[in-house]
Amino acid sequence: MIVAEQKPLDEVYEFAKKYKKVLIMGCGTCVTVCMAGGEKEVGIVANQLRLKAKENGDDFVVDEHTITRQCDKEFFDEETARKIKAADAVVSMACGVGVQYSAEVFPDMLVYPGLNTKFFGTNVEQGVWAERCAGCGECVVGDFGGVCPISRCSKSIMNGPCGGSSDGTCEINPDVDCAWQLIYDRMDKLGKLDELEKNQPIKDWSTARDGGPRTVKRDDVKL
């Protein structure tokens, strides 16, 4: 899932107070699961804004609405359209995709991000999310026992480990596992250590962000 964190309240407040009516719009998919921008969090931010407005003597109305996904046009239904049009501005509590797509669907509406989008990750334990994919466009996880050297190694090196690996942790922070230690341990367990002898070729980064904005096109599913 896409993992995000809420922006500091002051930042959202500075935006919201400029308008008479602000809609806080949540997203019911990834950011609901990572507890950053779902219905509950929309309620919290909306109530925080109301309380802060009361404290500061500012006068604006805060409305709340959450849709299943902000990255798909079909979920912007009539009720959503009505609520968006009734507002002067929208604070989107979706990831960066949802914020932009909301603005694309409603080109006349000011849309402000309520979250800072962090990474593609997983919920490793209750309340902890960790990065697992960098969206490099050409998955290599299969060569490394299911551990991604691109997203989990600080240097994204394909032929590791580097000299910064110490007691299974990375030199950047003792709380960060050395991905190459994880890869080695995993391949050892799988009896495939010999496969690590293979020199990995230089990665083609043009399939990643380095190649510019990416699109996926499939003629078989196009209408």
Next chain:
Amino acid sequence: MSQEPLIIAFCCHYCAFTAADLAGTMRQQYPTNTRIVRLPCTGKVDANMLLQAFVDGADGVMVAGCEEGSCHFIQGNLRAIKRVTYAKDLLAETGINPERLEMYHIAASQGPLFAKTSKEFVEKIAGLIEEDKMSLKEETPETSGEKT
């Protein structure tokens, strides 16, 4: 006593709510400012429920659950502590004194403690409101002085 401050007390059915009931049975006096909301467990509390109480006009909110280790649902009260702590941070972000929200542990047999805690909390919130009013009064002449 006046109805200000208005206090919302989220009380667990198994302990603090029973304690409040007992306080009544024992003819214990405590201020009428407190409005009790009975919950099946303080584990039912979430941050937005606490914020909503403030939005709807509460001056102070107390959450009263079982003593640690004696929750009917094993650890609902421990979860409530975490959520109250989180809600205090949320309140601080909005500029409201986080001391306006507190968590207490009151067993079902502690009627007098419920009465005492309620009374003290009402007095504390009344004091905080007074402090806020005083600081507003102090700020106003200073600000106008700076401008001139």
